[in-house]
Amino acid sequence: MTLSAEIGIWIAAALTLCLYSFLYRDNPFYKFAEHLFVGVAQGYLTARTYFDGFLPYVWRPLMNAVGAGDGPAEPVEFVVIIPIGLGLLFFARFSKGHAWLTRLPLAFIIGTWCGINIPAMLNAQIFQQMNATIAPFGTMATFGETLKVVIVLLGSFAALTYFFFSVEHRGAVGRVSRVGIWFLMIGFGSAFGNTVMNRVMLLIQRVEFLMQDWMGPLIVQRVVGLFG
Amino acid sequence: MWRFLETVDRRWVFLLVAAAVIVPTLLPFSVPMPISNSTQSAYDAVEALGEGEFVILSLGYGPSSLAELQPQAQAVLRHCFRRGLRVFMMSLWPDAQPLGTGALLEVVESDEFLDPATGRSRLQDGVDFVDVGYRVSPNTVILRMATDIAGFFETDVRGEPLAPLAVMQGIRGFDQVGLVIDLAAGDSVDWWILYGNGRFGVDVAAGVTGVIVSQLFPYLNSGQLRGVIGGGVGAAEYEALVGAPGDGMKRVSTLSVVHGLVILLVVLGNVIFVRQRRSRGEAS
Numbered sequence: 330m331t332l333s334a335e336i337g338i339w340i341a342a343a344l345t346l347c348l349y350s351f352l353y354r355d356n357p358f359y360k361f362a363e364h365l366f367v368g369v370a371q372g373y374l375t376a377r378t379y380f381d382g383f384l385p386y387v388w389r390p391l392m393n394a395v396g397a398g399d400g401p402a403e404p405v406e407f408v409v410i411i412p413i414g415l416g417l418l419f420f421a422r423f424s425k426g427h428a429w430l431t432r433l434p435l436a437f438i439i440g441t442w443c444g445i446n447i448p449a450m451l452n453a454q455i456f457q458q459m460n461a462t463i464a465p466f467g468t469m470a471t472f473g474e475t476l477k478v479v480i481v482l483l484g485s486f487a488a489l490t491y492f493f494f495s496v497e498h499r500g501a502v503g504r505v506s507r508v509g510i511w512f513l514m515i516g517f518g519s520a521f522g523n524t525v526m527n528r529v530m531l532l533i534q535r536v537e538f539l540m541q542d543w544m545g546p547l548i549v550q551r552v553v554g555l556f557g
Numbered sequence: 558m559w560r561f562l563e564t565v566d567r568r569w570v571f572l573l574v575a576a577a578v579i580v581p582t583l584l585p586f587s588v589p590m591p592i593s594n595s596t597q598s599a600y601d602a603v604e605a606l607g608e609g610e611f612v613i614l615s616l617g618y619g620p621s622s623l624a625e626l627q628p629q630a631q632a633v634l635r636h637c638f639r640r641g642l643r644v645f646m647m648s649l650w651p652d653a654q655p656l657g658t659g660a661l662l663e664v665v666e667s668d669e670f671l672d673p674a675t676g677r678s679r680l681q682d683g684v685d686f687v688d689v690g691y692r693v694s695p696n697t698v699i700l701r702m703a704t705d706i707a708g709f710f711e712t713d714v715r716g717e718p719l720a721p722l723a724v725m726q727g728i729r730g731f732d733q734v735g736l737v738i739d740l741a742a743g744d745s746v747d748w749w750i751l752y753g754n755g756r757f758g759v760d761v762a763a764g765v766t767g768v769i770v771s772q773l774f775p776y777l778n779s780g781q782l783r784g785v786i787g788g789g790v791g792a793a794e795y796e797a798l799v800g801a802p803g804d805g806m807k808r809v810s811t812l813s814v815v816h817g818l819v820i821l822l823v824v825l826g827n828v829i830f831v832r833q834r835r836s837r838g839e840a841s
Contacts, residue, residue, distance in 0.1 A: 352571045377651035382693040445696070446751070453755040453781060461779030481778070520771040523788060527625060527767035529578075529815045530789040533808045534624030536578045 342543040345535055387413055484512040563829055570822065577818045581811040588810045595777055596794040599762045599784025600636070602736055608641035610735035611728050616646065616653035617695065617745025622766045623656060626740050628792035628805035629764040630660040633738055636799045638670060638680055642735070643724050645706070648691040649698060649745045658688055658714070669801075683713070683722040690714040695745050699752045704730040731759040736783065740764040746773065750781050764791065 347362035390409045392398035415437055421430035462485055465478040490502060491509030498506045606612065614633065618626045637644050646661060648654040664670070665680045672679045680686060689710045692698045702709045706728060707720040719725055727733060737753055739746045739761060746763045754761045760783050763773060767788030776782040786795050789812060792805030 353568060374651055377691065378693065381651070381691055445700070449751040449755055453751045457755070457779050457781060458775055461775070516771065520768075523767035523770050525767075525819060526788050526790065526812065526816070527622075529812055529819075530624040530767070530808060531621070532574070533578055533582070533789075533811050533815075534804075536575075536582055537808075540579070540582055 338542055342539055345539060349535075387416075483508075488512050559829070559832065562825065563833065573818060573822075574815060577815045578811055581814045585807060586810050587806075588813050590793060590797040590806065590809070592794050592798060593787070593791070595774070595785040595787060596791050596798070597784070598777065599738075599764070599786050600795060600798045602760065602762045602783035603633070603636050603640060603642070603738070606640060606642055606735045610642050611733055612637050612642045612644050613734055613737040614644055614646045614657075615649055615737060615739040615741075615745060615749065616657045617649040618656070618740055618742035618766070619650055619652035620656070622742035624804075624808070625766050625789045625792060626742060626764060627656060627660055628789070628803050628808075629786050629795060630657065630740055631664055631803055632792060632795040632799050632801065632805065633740070633764065633786075634660060634664040635667075635669070635801050636795075638664065638685065639799070644686040645724070645728075646686065646688045647698075647710070649695040649748075650743070651691050654688075654691045654714070661686065661688060682715070683717065684724055687719070687722055687724045688714045689719065696748045696752065699748050700756075702730070703752070703757045706730060731757040734759050737761045738764065741769070742766045743769075746782075750776055754781050762786075764795075 344362045344365070347358040348366075350356055351359040386409070389398055390406070391413070393403050415434040418430045418434050421427040462478075462482055465474070465481075468474075487505050487509035489509070491498075491506040491513065493502075493506075496502050603612070614630070614637070616630070634644065644661075646657050648657055665678050665686070670678050670680050682688075690713070692710070698709070707725050710719050712718055713722070731753065737749055737759055739749045741763060742765070746761075746765060746769075749761045749763070753759045761781070762784040763782055764786035765773060765788070767790075770785060770787035770791070773782060773785050777785050786792065789805060789808055792803075793809040794805075796803050796805045
């Protein structure tokens, strides 16, 4: 193993232990590792945005347009100028008199975001899901499939009833919405169980790193040898 | 004893969990590996592709979800290469690229794909696979690559122009793509469902962390996803299907011990809670 890899493992191990020290109680080592992580993550993101966003989509087209780029001079396109201009308007926030100009790029972003996403979301998350809830009634062949589609339909109806606030949840509506709560609780329970699995996997991976990469195979081999 | 359990310092619980992780890590054992329908569907989706078909492996995860998704990436890549599929790897998260490159190199340079005559991998960059790295804004990337993949990405991570590469021959947009496999810790799988599948009709399968797997099952039932590999267990299942035990299968035995402990502690906590409530009721 190279020296740099070895140093990297020691730093990673030390920071891992700093972070897990929080389980005992809050302490300066934990704070140090936490702040370092936030700083490094933000720095990495900023650098990637600069190299993968600013340079290829802003700087190089402009430099090529004025003949100062790496490639041959080529006229700058309006589709490049417009987003650059809109992006620059965000800096108007620093001037009290011109701060209102930031509304223009915000309006553009919100408008395009809604225009692109609303039809796609309606299609994928509403229409296709409604279709998938109802369509299987025409194709169910076995008792298991029938039971499944009936439970899905009942669960959807009951959960939607729980979120229907135009009618007071009393009588039949109250009972159906109570069934809806049960379905929601089962859903949340499933999500929670999977989340526990996720967190435990992270812990296992870190323990593997500490015991195998950092502390080395020596200890692992000795213990395994003890128990055959 | 009940008095002790009611007032026990939570740090004893942390120590118990630590022991439940450390002991099986030192003394590994195997557990039965039944395959879930969702992972089997993802495997079948890859299995259904013919030799030479084009697969997009989209990465939307970072180091915080490496434990679950890196074994998935390796198992899926191994499966694709065994099937003779062309793999196009791209990153929708900035920190996914180095992880993806690492998984790719590990599989490509593994003994399975080694040419004994040359001592080098049979799989060639630009011929059997290509890694184009990270591009900003996931939804914009998917929308723009839909009709002209090489035109949008222009170069791979080595800086080689994409269009002349052998791996890209005959590929223009999503119409020529056999399957998209998105390995996601966040919303990248949503964008693939909305745009890749919803708007352009490309088949999508997903490998995701345990945190978001539950919310994807409706898409699996509706056919918007061809399969879902769920978390670390999903990774282990896929490794078992591919017949290449890796980190996923290694960790799942430890996971079983910790899950057993967590269930035990939840039951114990509830028993203590009920006892306390009863004793309060009797007191009042």
